[in-house]
Amino acid sequence: MPIFIAKSFFFFLFFLLASCGTPPRLKSAALNKEDETKNYHPIGTTVSYVCRPGYERTELRPVMTCLENLTWSEAPECCRGKSCGIPKGPEHGRAVDVTNDLYGAKVNIICDDGFRLRGRTFIQCLLKGDQVEWSQPPTCQEITCSPPPNVTNGMHNGSNVKSFVYNSSVTYKCDHNFTLTGEASIHCTTKDNINGVWNGSAPECKGDCLFLSSSCS
Numbered sequence: 001m002p003i004f005i006a007k008s009f010f011f012f013l014f015f016l017l018a019s020c021g022t023p024p025r026l027k028s029a030a031l032n033k034e035d036e037t038k039n040y041h042p043i044g045t046t047v048s049y050v051c052r053p054g055y056e057r058t059e060l061r062p063v064m065t066c067l068e069n070l071t072w073s074e075a076p077e078c079c080r081g082k083s084c085g086i087p088k089g090p091e092h093g094r095a096v097d098v099t100n101d102l103y104g105a106k107v108n109i110i111c112d113d114g115f116r117l118r119g120r121t122f123i124q125c126l127l128k129g130d131q132v133e134w135s136q137p138p139t140c141q142e143i144t145c146s147p148p149p150n151v152t153n154g155m156h157n158g159s160n161v162k163s164f165v166y167n168s169s170v171t172y173k174c175d176h177n178f179t180l181t182g183e184a185s186i187h188c189t190t191k192d193n194i195n196g197v198w199n200g201s202a203p204e205c206k207g208d209c210l211f212l213s214s215s216c217s
């Protein structure tokens, strides 16, 4: 009998003093102010959480219970990242592989053909005040070529053009009595998607031997 009584007493004491440890720290939620100050969590008691900035409530109750084996019940998915909405790419560019638009998400940006990217290659769903929004996207600048070379005894049709954009072309024409050798047109292309280069050298205008012996070569 005394043994039984002693056992019961210790069980009673155990239940009285036993406490779960510090409640787990969650990425999406913080312990509420009141529960934060407590360090005695007997079996059966609960602590509640509030969503951190950038997160919002789901249907699940944001509470955890101290279980009989002195562990905390599993963390409910009580807070979810807020949505930044459909990401908008920059002008002449777009967002790719959008799998997630919630707080913290990263989305890659690529520029259209013929445009180069300036800035970060991604945008991120970030906190702004107590709301979330996409970070400033990079810009997509048109790839251009430097002015095409001039040729002696000839001209090209780009003399009035200020900016030679990707895919544009100029065509050379020789003066009277000069013949063109090489390709008449060159095209503005790019090899590295950053700088524009002409895809060939300018043609040459050679003197016509029949008429102009001085510039024969």
Ligand SMILES: *[C@@H]1O[C@H](CO)[C@@H](O)[C@H](O)[C@H]1NC(C)=O
Pocket: 067, 069, 071
């Ligand atoms: C504690 O009890 C809960 C519920 O019965 C169980 O899911 C969990 O695995 C137990 N934890 C340990 C460490 O035994």
Ligand SMILES: *[C@@H]1O[C@H](CO)[C@@H](O)[C@H](O)[C@H]1NC(C)=O
Pocket: 113, 114, 167
């Ligand atoms: C550039 O030219 C190529 C071939 O003519 C064409 O397929 C492509 O769509 C053009 N790109 C742009 C940006 O105009």
Ligand SMILES: *[C@@H]1O[C@H](CO)[C@@H](O)[C@H](O)[C@H]1NC(C)=O
Pocket: 147, 148, 149, 150
């Ligand atoms: C070609 O000649 C034009 C007119 O003389 C000049 O404005 C231009 O800068 C020249 N281009 C190059 C690449 O030298």
Ligand SMILES: *[C@@H]1O[C@H](CO)[C@@H](O)[C@H](O)[C@H]1NC(C)=O
Pocket: 157, 158, 161, 168, 169, 170, 171
């Ligand atoms: C020059 O002429 C060619 C052929 O007509 C044309 O394709 C090209 O766009 C012209 N380039 C410019 C800069 O006007």
Ligand SMILES: *[C@@H]1O[C@H](CO)[C@@H](O)[C@H](O)[C@H]1NC(C)=O
Pocket: 183, 186, 187, 199, 200
């Ligand atoms: C330059 O590019 C144009 C258009 O893609 C092509 O027709 C031409 O053959 C190219 N010239 C050279 C020298 O590669």
Ligand SMILES: *[C@@H]1O[C@H](CO)[C@@H](O)[C@H](O)[C@H]1NC(C)=O
Pocket: 176, 177, 211, 212
């Ligand atoms: C081209 O050669 C012919 C014949 O020699 C000459 O009459 C004409 O003036 C020349 N043209 C130019 C633009 O030099």
